[in-house]
Amino acid sequence: MSLVGNLFSSSIGRKFLMAxxxxxxxxxxxxxxxxxxxxxxSPDHINGYAAFLHQLGPxxxxxxxxxxxxxxxxxxxxxxLTLENREARESNGPRSAKKWIRATxxxxxxxxxxxxxxxxxxxxxxxxxLGVTGTAHFKENLPRYTMTxxxxxxxxxxxxxxxEVLDVHSMVILGFQSPLVSLFYIVAVxxxxxxxxxxxxxxxxxxxxxxxxxxxxxxKIALVFCAAYFLGNLIIPGSVLIGAKGxxxxxxxxxxxxxxx
Amino acid sequence: xxxxxxxTPLSVTLRVWRQAGPDQPGKFVDYPAKDLSPHMSFLExxxxxxxxxxxxxxxxxxxxxxxxxxxxxxxSCTINGKPHGxxxxxxxxxxxMRSFRDGDVIVVEPFQAQPFPVIKDLVTDxxxxxxxxxxxxxxxxxxxxAPDANSIPVPKEDADLAMDAAACIGCGACVAxxxxxxxxxxxxxxxxxxxxxxxxxxxxxKRVLAMVGTMDSLGFGNCTNQxxxxxxxxxxxxxxxxxxxxxxxxxxxxxxxxxxxSASTGGAG
Numbered sequence: 001m002s003l004v005g006n007l008f009s010s011s012i013g014r015k016f017l018m019a020x021x022x023x024x025x026x027x028x029x030x031x032x033x034x035x036x037x038x039x040x041x042s043p044d045h046i047n048g049y050a051a052f053l054h055q056l057g058p059x060x061x062x063x064x065x066x067x068x069x070x071x072x073x074x075x076x077x078x079x080x081l082t083l084e085n086r087e088a089r090e091s092n093g094p095r096s097a098k099k100w101i102r103a104t105x106x107x108x109x110x111x112x113x114x115x116x117x118x119x120x121x122x123x124x125x126x127x128x129x130l131g132v133t134g135t136a137h138f139k140e141n142l143p144r145y146t147m148t149x150x151x152x153x154x155x156x157x158x159x160x161x162x163x164e165v166l167d168v169h170s171m172v173i174l175g176f177q178s179p180l181v182s183l184f185y186i187v188a189v190x191x192x193x194x195x196x197x198x199x200x201x202x203x204x205x206x207x208x209x210x211x212x213x214x215x216x217x218x219x220k221i222a223l224v225f226c227a228a229y230f231l232g233n234l235i236i237p238g239s240v241l242i243g244a245k246g247x248x249x250x251x252x253x254x255x256x257x258x259x260x261x
Numbered sequence: 262x263x264x265x266x267x268x269t270p271l272s273v274t275l276r277v278w279r280q281a282g283p284d285q286p287g288k289f290v291d292y293p294a295k296d297l298s299p300h301m302s303f304l305e306x307x308x309x310x311x312x313x314x315x316x317x318x319x320x321x322x323x324x325x326x327x328x329x330x331x332x333x334x335x336x337s338c339t340i341n342g343k344p345h346g347x348x349x350x351x352x353x354x355x356x357x358m359r360s361f362r363d364g365d366v367i368v369v370e371p372f373q374a375q376p377f378p379v380i381k382d383l384v385t386d387x388x389x390x391x392x393x394x395x396x397x398x399x400x401x402x403x404x405x406x407a408p409d410a411n412s413i414p415v416p417k418e419d420a421d422l423a424m425d426a427a428a429c430i431g432c433g434a435c436v437a438x439x440x441x442x443x444x445x446x447x448x449x450x451x452x453x454x455x456x457x458x459x460x461x462x463x464x465x466x467k468r469v470l471a472m473v474g475t476m477d478s479l480g481f482g483n484c485t486n487q488x489x490x491x492x493x494x495x496x497x498x499x500x501x502x503x504x505x506x507x508x509x510x511x512x513x514x515x516x517x518x519x520x521x522x523s524a525s526t527g528g529a530g
Contacts, residue, residue, distance in 0.1 A: 002518060003514050003515060003517070003518035003519075006470070006510075006514040006517075007514070009477075010473060010474065010477055010510075011443075011445075011473070011476070011477050011481075011482075011483040011484070012473055012506075012507050012510045012511065013510075013511075013514065014483070015483060015484065015507070016507075016511055081483045084441075084482055084483060085440070085441035085442070085443075085482040085483055085485070087375060087480065087482075088374060088375045088376070088441055088442035088443070088480055088481055088482030089374065089375065089440070089441065089442050089482065090375050091373040091374055091375050091377065091378060091379065092280075092283055092284070092287075092378050092379050093278065093280065093287065093370065093371050093373035093378075093379040093385070094278045094287060094289070094370050094371075094373070096339075096342065096368075096370060098342075098440050099341075099342030099343060100489070101343060101438065101489050101492040101493060102487075102488060102489065102492045103440075103487035103488070103489055104487070107485065107486065107487045108487070110485075198486070201486065202485075202486040204504075205486045205500075205503065205504050205507070206484075206486070206504075206507055207507065207508065207511065208504045208505060208506075208507040208508025208509070208511065209504070209508070210501070210504045211501045211504060211505075212499060212501050215501075
């Protein structure tokens with residue numbers, strides 16, 4: 001069989017696709033978190049960062065398409081593998097419930113955490129990228145923010161002081177001031193962390209880089225990573241929810257709310 | 262396991278899966294097993310129950326067994342939800358009644374999966390494993406007189422690791438334990454026991470591709486990295502072999518796609 005055939009139709013090949021796309025998405029969520037943590041600096045940071053990303057134009061679309069492709073492949077592989085697994089369990093014998101010997105909670109929950117993560121991603125995009133939910137607080141409907149300092153990437157000023165940019169800072173804080181939204185975010189990133197715990201461990205097993213010599217260390221690394229990832233994500237809605245992080249100075253609510261649609 | 266050296270007899274209730282044939286509906290039936298010696302093996306206990314059933318004119322419970330020494334891989338009962346029952350690193354035939362308490366209800370089921378259909382009661386057809394072996398679980402050698410010992414050097418570590426894999430008795434507990442009925446541990450052990458040796462190298466890529474391909478085509482499920490298989494394995498074969506097979510399979514797939522092929526259509530002469 002050909003390489004493409006092996007990757008797309010064999011069990012190990014599909015798992016490899018799942019592992020690799022998962023790793024790309026892990027890379028994305030790390031970058032996404034690091035970028036978002038700039039919210040704890042002056043509004044110039046996150047607003048400049050957002051303007052910089054949008055300024056990338058075609059490159060941004062390349063990244064988006066690659067990510068969408070990864071999400072699509074990851075879900076496709078999970079679906080076909082799961083359906084095959086169910087079929088493999090069908091037999092003419094007794095239908096007893098599975099008793100677990102040592103499978104971890106994260107591994108047993110991985111499909112369910114996956115569903116929640118998918119729902120969360122869709123909601124997150126609807127809220128902060130497309131502005132379908134929370135329209136009044138969507139960045140397009142907020143007054144523009146004027147940069148007070150240059151936003152630099154690798155030392156280069158990519159967004160200059162004085163530039164009028166979208167006020168992502170205020171959008172995020174207004175969004176997270178809703179306890180329901182914040183709690184959903186916290187629960188969802190918690191489950192995403194659990195998803196990643198099994199995923200990260202499994203990546204090394206699937207590509208064949210896991211062995212008893214270091215599997216204990218690998219598990220610890222994965223645990224620390226997932227805990228750190230969860231905490232990093234927790235503090236953004238968490239600090240808004242408890243009132244530790246408020247709106248920026250000089251924020252004025254828009255005079256006309258949600259005029260477009 | 263309960264470390265109990267007493268000889269106090271115990272009585273248990275067996276809840277056994279009874280199924281007259283592959284196409285017959287099955288059901289769990291309770292059988293009392295009274296005054297058993299704790300030193301009896303689980304299979305001896307089944308023999309006693311079967312004797313009683315035969316005396317009463319009932320159909321005895323069909324179960325697979327052969328060597329009763331834990332090395333042939335024929336016995337195959339899921340006892341209380343765990344393939345080969347309580348204890349680690351033992352096959353069903355090495356389970357003793359001292360592992361149970363007086364008054365226990367013991368649920369006994371066949372190893373099962375879509376590729377392991379039930380033939381009768383506790384006996385399943387595991388010939389799917391033979392088909393996987395036929396696809397590549399061998400090496401091609403010059404048959405004849407035995408070669409000189411040590412004529413092919415094998416590093417001790419490789420030999421030891423290969424022996425760990427070769428401990429697989431092909432019982433199918435890994436498949437029965439897996440929620441996906443995946444045969445990855447079995448196939449990984451068989452791929453590795455040959456792939457770790459110099460004699461296994463010429464057919465290494467062909468072997469892993471063929472055996473995994475056959476495994477997939479027979480309807481076994483896929484690995485979810487939960488390692489229930491190695492926990493249930495009577496030979497405690499490590500799931501590290503699965504990682505090794507994954508690497509071997511992926512490398513073989515890439516090599517197969519890119520390695521140059523000879524343009525010659527004839528032989529060397």
